[in-house]
Amino acid sequence: MNESEKKVPAVVIKRLPRYYRYLSELLNQGITRISSNALSEKMNVTASQIRQDFNYFGGFGQQGYGYNVEHLYSQIGDILGLNDGDTMVIVGAGNLGTALANHDTFEKRGFRLIGVFDNDPKVIGTTVNGREIMSTDALEDFLEKNRVDIGVITVPHTAVEETAEKLVNSGVKGLLNFSYMELKFDKDVAVENVHLSDPLMTLSYRIKQSKNGE
Amino acid sequence: MNESEKKVPAVVIKRLPRYYRYLSELLNQGITRISSNALSEKMNVTASQIRQDFNYFGGFGQQGYGYNVEHLYSQIGDILGLNDGDTMVIVGAGNLGTALANHDTFEKRGFRLIGVFDNDPKVIGTTVNGREIMSTDALEDFLEKNRVDIGVITVPHTAVEETAEKLVNSGVKGLLNFSYMELKFDKDVAVENVHLSDPLMTLSYRIKQSKNGE
Numbered sequence: 001m002n003e004s005e006k007k008v009p010a011v012v013i014k015r016l017p018r019y020y021r022y023l024s025e026l027l028n029q030g031i032t033r034i035s036s037n038a039l040s041e042k043m044n045v046t047a048s049q050i051r052q053d054f055n056y057f058g059g060f061g062q063q064g065y066g067y068n069v070e071h072l073y074s075q076i077g078d079i080l081g082l083n084d085g086d087t088m089v090i091v092g093a094g095n096l097g098t099a100l101a102n103h104d105t106f107e108k109r110g111f112r113l114i115g116v117f118d119n120d121p122k123v124i125g126t127t128v129n130g131r132e133i134m135s136t137d138a139l140e141d142f143l144e145k146n147r148v149d150i151g152v153i154t155v156p157h158t159a160v161e162e163t164a165e166k167l168v169n170s171g172v173k174g175l176l177n178f179s180y181m182e183l184k185f186d187k188d189v190a191v192e193n194v195h196l197s198d199p200l201m202t203l204s205y206r207i208k209q210s211k212n213g214e
Numbered sequence: 215m216n217e218s219e220k221k222v223p224a225v226v227i228k229r230l231p232r233y234y235r236y237l238s239e240l241l242n243q244g245i246t247r248i249s250s251n252a253l254s255e256k257m258n259v260t261a262s263q264i265r266q267d268f269n270y271f272g273g274f275g276q277q278g279y280g281y282n283v284e285h286l287y288s289q290i291g292d293i294l295g296l297n298d299g300d301t302m303v304i305v306g307a308g309n310l311g312t313a314l315a316n317h318d319t320f321e322k323r324g325f326r327l328i329g330v331f332d333n334d335p336k337v338i339g340t341t342v343n344g345r346e347i348m349s350t351d352a353l354e355d356f357l358e359k360n361r362v363d364i365g366v367i368t369v370p371h372t373a374v375e376e377t378a379e380k381l382v383n384s385g386v387k388g389l390l391n392f393s394y395m396e397l398k399f400d401k402d403v404a405v406e407n408v409h410l411s412d413p414l415m416t417l418s419y420r421i422k423q424s425k426n427g428e
Contacts, residue, residue, distance in 0.1 A: 014412075016415065016416075081418040095312045174420065176414055192416055197231070198232070201234065202406055205294045207387045
């Protein structure tokens with residue numbers, strides 16, 4: 001297979017977590033099969049789009065018979081690498097870092113939080129979600145001794161670049177950045193920049209549209 | 215203009231906040247003009263895509279001469295409704311709600327936080343970002359007396375539906391929902407569901423791909 005055949009569009013990759021979440025819900029409800037039409041309705045994506053998406057990975061379905069929920073869930077989990085036991089650290093144990101450390105969905109999705117760091121002496125040594133918060137000074141040493149796949153960055157924006165460099169220089173392959181400063185590294189390092197005000201702005205647009213439509 | 219001409223694709227709408235953020239950075243740096251190529255490079259979107267996006271709103275540029283940053287910033291802000299002074303409340307003052315109440319970008323983007331609510335007696339009456347946290351019991355009364363455009367929902371998932379109903383029944387037109395439960399209302403209510411584990415899953419996918427590529 002050549003490189004261009006393997007390339008999955010970014011929009012398809014972005015949809016995978018949504019499929020995965022929805023399938024997880026179905027499993028919780030004890031539902032074992034779903035038609036592509038039912039899946040399509042829930043996901044707000046056409047049934048043909050779903051088939052196209054799945055075809056990038058060889059397709060999973062049996063037409064007419066629908067999809068086996070557990071099989072599909074496990075396949076998409078594999079594609080997303082959720083069964084690889086990726087480890088992560090959170091740097092910055094303010095409100096957002098603490099919220100993320102307590103966010104039980106991360107663990108449900110297969111991620112293992114193995115360290116939380118902060119530079120505030122009042123915070124260092126306290127616990128979050130049963131885990132002792134370590135000093136940021138100990139971060140590099142920790143990264144040397146432990147395999148860390150993902151670094152979650154929730155420090156103030158003035159400390160973002162330095163934190164990111166430390167993580168990347170110690171071999172961390174993925175960064176989840178919550179600062180408004182977009183981080184960019186070469187292609188060896190995957191970065192997801194989360195901007196909490198973006199969905200708020202989209203909402204504002206839609207509210208304005210619906211006002212204008214009235 | 216008929217309905218189909220006015221319809222802006224969702225992907226274009228999703229890109230508007232990114233344009234807006236980037237233009238805001240340029241303004242902070244004192245940059246007054248930018249070529250569509252430079253904008254394209256920073257945004258990871260082709261120059262022709264940018265022109266196409268802007269054409270949905272009548273286009274803003276002068277070819278060759280580039281875009282006037284301040285004009286573009288203000289136009290996109292208008293389109294996004296950021297100059298409408300949308301008001302918002304946060305329901306749920308746990309770590310995430312507190313982080314959002316302290317998130318100064320919201321205010322920078324023109325949103326006005328006018329109330330924070332929680333049902334924990336230990337939390338009610340304390341302050342967050344200079345604002346006294348009110349009891350959730352007082353929410354409906356508050357909504358009756360104040361125009362609230364956006365409700366940010368950061369309550370535990372068992373309380374999400376009830377909270378959303380209260381907000382919508384009192385006339386709130388937009389919901390920003392951080393629970394893993396996707397909310398859906400009829401088209402009069404705009405909902406943005408934020409799933410913090412989605413970017414983590416996308417990251418996991420990209421880490422796996424880069425491992426396989428090695």
